[in-house]
Amino acid sequence: MTLTETDLTFLRRCVDLAREALDDGDEPFGSVLVSAAGEVLFSDRNRVKDGDETRHPEFEISRWAARNMTSGERAAATVYTSGEHCPMCAASHGWVGLGRIVYALSSAQLVEWRTGWGMPASPVAALPITAVVPGAVVDGPAPELEAELRALHQPS
Structure with missing residues (x-):
């Protein structure tokens, strides 16, 4: 499925959350949960720095949704989400x-960038979401946001 303007609007919010995470010293990832009616129900950013x-x-979205929906x-x-789910989140x-x-950004893209920058590999395999959840409906990446996400993930 082609991403719509609505999809890109919500993905841009995810990128903003990723930037917020990075500004707080965390890894740049952000996600938003949206109802069928288009209402933002929950949003969060990475909080792994501690x-x-x-x-x-x-993962926080899954926990929230289980309790509230x-x-x-x-x-x-x-x-x-700014980046494709890891296997735990999927x-x-x-x-x-x-x-x-x-x-907005696939796991394969992120692995390619990190490898090119000489960064260590993740301790968890970068699998496509559908390898973990075969029936998942998944769309992405968003080429419109690639340069911005690359800049957020690139080491200083």
């Missing part, structure tokens, strides 16, 4: 039964 590597925004509401919602998404995922 040592809890599970504090990804996509019915299964039908979760299935009809969309998760927008699994949480699948277990909670969230709907469509739209990402």
Whole structure:
């Protein structure tokens, strides 16, 4: 599916959250949960700098959705995220039964950049979301946001 202007608007909010995370000394990732009616229900950014590597925004969205939404509401919602879910976050998404995922930057792109910059590999495999959640509806990446995301992820 081609990304719509609405998709890009929510993805830009995710990039803003990623920038906020980076400005706070964290890794640049941000995510937004949107209802079927287009209402932002929950948003968050990475919070791993203090040592809890599970504090990804996509995982926090799954936790919030499990506590605050019915299964039908979760299935009809969309998760927008600056970077494609890692396997942990993809699994949480699948277990909670969230709907469509739209990402701005793919895991493959990020791995390629990090390798080119000589950065260490992640301790977790960079798998496509559908390798973890085969039935997931996934759209991305967003080429319109690639340069901005590259700048956020590039080491200083």
